[in-house]
Structures are given as C-alpha cells and as structure tokens.
Amino acid sequence: DIQMTQSPSTLSASVGDRVTITCRASQSISRWLAWYQQKPGKAPKLLIYKASNLGSGVPSRFSGSGSGTEFTLTISSLQPDDFATYYCQQYDSYPWTFGQGTKVEIK
Amino acid sequence: EVQLLESGGGLVQPGGSLRLSCAASGFTFSSYDMSWVRQAPGKGLEWVSTISSGGGTYYADSVKGRFTISRDNSKNTLYLQMNSLRAEDTAVFYCATGERSGNFDYWGRGTLVTVSS
Numbered sequence: 432d433i434q435m436t437q438s439p440s441t442l443s444a445s446v447g448d449r450v451t452i453t454c455r456a457s458q459s460i461s462r463w464l465a466w467y468q469q470k471p472g473k474a475p476k477l478l479i480y481k482a483s484n485l486g487s488g489v490p491s492r493f494s495g496s497g498s499g500t501e502f503t504l505t506i507s508s509l510q511p512d513d514f515a516t517y518y519c520q521q522y523d524s525y526p527w528t529f530g531q532g533t534k535v536e537i538k
Numbered sequence: 539e540v541q542l543l544e545s546g547g548g549l550v551q552p553g554g555s556l557r558l559s560c561a562a563s564g565f566t567f568s569s570y571d572m573s574w575v576r577q578a579p580g581k582g583l584e585w586v587s588t589i590s591s592g593g594g595t596y597y598a599d600s601v602k603g604r605f606t607i608s609r610d611n612s613k614n615t616l617y618l619q620m621n622s623l624r625a626e627d628t629a630v631f632y633c634a635t636g637e638r639s640g641n642f643d644y645w646g647r648g649t650l651v652t653v654s655s
Contacts, residue, residue, distance in 0.1 A: 432599070465640070474645035474647060475632075477641060477643050480638060522639070525596045526596070527588075527640060528585065529583040531582050532582045
C-alpha cells in the first residue's frame with residue numbers, strides 16, 4: 432500500500448500568512464494527488480486534484496504543486512475561513528490512501 | 539444539484555451486521571464511480587471501498603472479506619453491507635463521488651456507525 436505522510440501535523444498561523452503543507456508518498460504516484468479541506472462536523476471539500484488543478488469554486492489563493500513523491504499545498508494569504516484540517520489523498524493505485532491530516536490553527 | 543444522503547447507521551454489537559444506504563440525486567448515477575470513506579471519532583479520513591460505474595469493486599485491506607459494496611442504478615442508491623463488525627469500525631461513514639475517478643467532489647453528510655457492547 433502507498434503511505435501518505437503530511438507535515439506538519441499542526442500549523443499555527445495568522446490571517447494573511449503564506450502557508451505551505453507538504454505531503455510525501457512512499458512511492459511515486461505521478462500527479463495522482465488530491466487535497467481536501469475539512470471543518471469540524473462537516474464533510475471534506477475537494478480543493479485540488481491531479482496535484483495542481485483547482486477544484487470547482489475553490490478560491491485562487493489555494494494552489495498545489497509537485498509530482499512523483501513530494502507535493503505541496505499552499506495558501507497564499509490565509510483567511511479566517513481557512514482554519515481547518517487539510518488532507519492529501521493518492522489515487523494512483525488501490526487502496527487509495529489519505530495523509531494523516533494537517534490542522535491549521537489560529538496563532 | 540448533486541445530493542448524497544446516507545442512512546442506516548446506528549449502534550451495533552461487535553460481530554453484528556449493518557447495511558448502509560446512500561440515496562443519490564442530481565446527476566447520472568449509473569455513470570459515476572461511487573465510494574465510501576469513513577472517519578473514526580477524532581481521527582483522519584480512511585477510504586473504505588469503491589464500486590465503479592462498470593461494477594468493479596475495490597476494498598481497503600481493513601474491511602476486505604467483511605464489507606460488500608453494491609449499487610442499484612434503477613434506484614440511484616449505493617449500499618455498504620458490513621458484517622463481522624468490530625469496535626475499530628466505529629466511525630462516520632461518508633458516501634462520496636466525483637467528476638474524475640479517484641476524486642471526491644461530492645460528499646454526503648455521513649452516517650454514524652457505533653460498534654459497542
């Protein structure tokens with residue numbers, strides 16, 4: 432199975448900060464990576480697919496990059512609505528797997 | 539508007555069975571791969587199972603042999619039959635689908651399954 436490891440697990444930041452979350456795969460997944468945002472008590476929301484493609488309705492302050500085994504999610508200017516937990520997910524091969532999550536907290 | 543509505547969750551004893559349903563609307567159900575994703579209390583997301591539009595099925599190792607995914611395209615409904623339930627299966631189970639295989643653009647609100655004596 433492909434293991435997905437996110438870093439950091441928790442991130443404290445302020446409104447307006449540039450935030451970067453890293454996701455590493457245990458083997459190459461080409462660009463078959465998605466990013467999700469989840470708020471407490473809610474279903475996840477797709478932010479990025481195929482490593483760098485913005486999901487429908489997702490603000491342009493979110494961006495994704497990477498290929499192979501290393502990927503990043505960047506929020507260019509953190510907004511109050513962005514405090515949430517973020518997950519990466521590989522869909523290169525079954526079983527599809529998620530990272531453990533990165534919680535973005537208010538500093 | 540795409541809508542996914544899960545049902546069938548509840549409290550079940552270890553070793554018991556439960557059948558989850560997901561009623562879909564707002565899209566051509568038969569053309570989409572459908573999946574179940576779960577989240578244990580306070581934990582991260584775990585992909586459980588997917589059934590393709592063509593009927594192929596895929597499972598996480600943790601549920602293989604115990605869970606069965608199926609779909610009824612005439613009823614626009616996805617199912618998850620869960621047998622031999624364990625305490626570690628306690629989670630919110632989400633029904634999910636997307637515009638591309640492997641992506642989850644659309645999610646239901648989830649249904650809570652609690653396995654406890």
